Amino acid sequence: ALKEAFGVYKKLRAVHPALDTIDMGGGFAIPYGKKRLYSADAISRRIVQTLKQLADDAGISHPNIIVEWGRYLVAPAQITVFKIVSAKEVSKGLARFWYVVDGSFMNDLxxxxxLHQKWHVVPVNKIDAKKKNRVWLAGLSCDSDDKYTAKDGYLTLPRLEDLDHGEDLYVAIFDTGAYQDAFASHHCLLSSPLKIVLQNGIVTIARKRETAEEIGKLFGW
Structure with a gap:
């Protein structure tokens, strides 16, 4: 594909000699499953080396290179954290329990x-628990599509009965920084979550969790 793009660039440059840039566009995949099969550095080096060689072979100057890897850049900038507020036993299925989160996948993710996006999900606390349950995650809305059943058909998370007295279980979902906030809604009148920014060791509250009164005002009530 890169060689084909350079071929088009070379033909255009013959007509417009001032042309000096190739835009590679976007589409650089994010390793949501945390199985890093490649790196941006390695791909970038390969692109630069290939285009330099093609330009040298064609006897023209090396082009400037632009990429639009927005999702790859911003996805790791956000982690979504949910609290498990309830559990319900599954009578039949790969999972043994539904764990209900204090938010909504249809709102927040x-x-x-x-897209049936698969995320990397880990427990925030009790991460070293030896005994775990096979679970599905469900949102708070009344919609049957408000759920996450994971890549392999279930998640393995700590058992709620093993939590200390007064302790809640939290789960973290990685790489949620691309598009999820932009697409967020108030499905079933659920609130937007608390948003905090952690930068250089400083924690700042960027947005408080919405109250029922604030949501009502959004809809003119």
Whole structure:
């Protein structure tokens, strides 16, 4: 594909000698499953080396290179954290329990429903628990599509009965910084979550969790 793009660039440059840039566009995949089969550095070096060689062979100056890897850059900038507020036993299925989170996948992580996006999910606490349950995650809305059943058909998370007295279980979902906030809604009148920014060791509250009164005002009530 890169050689084909350079071929087009060379033909255009013959007509417009001032042309000096190749835009590679976007589409650089994110390793949501944390199985890093390649790196941006390695791909970038390969692109530069290939284009330099093609330009040298064609006897023209090396082009400037632009990439539009927005999703790859911003996805790791956000982690979504949910609290497990309830559990329900599953009578039949790969999972043994539904764990209900204090939010909504259809509100907060819409790609879960729209694209069946698979995320890297880990427990925040009790991460070293020896005994775990096979679970599905469900959102708070009344919609049957408000769920996450994971890549392998279930997640393995700590058992709620093993939590200390007064302790809640939290789960972290990685790489949610691309598009999820932009697509977020108030499906079933659920609130937007608390948003905090951690930078250089400083924690700042960027947005408080919405109250019922604030949501009502959004809809003119």
């Amino acid at each position: 819409l790609d879960t429903w729209a």
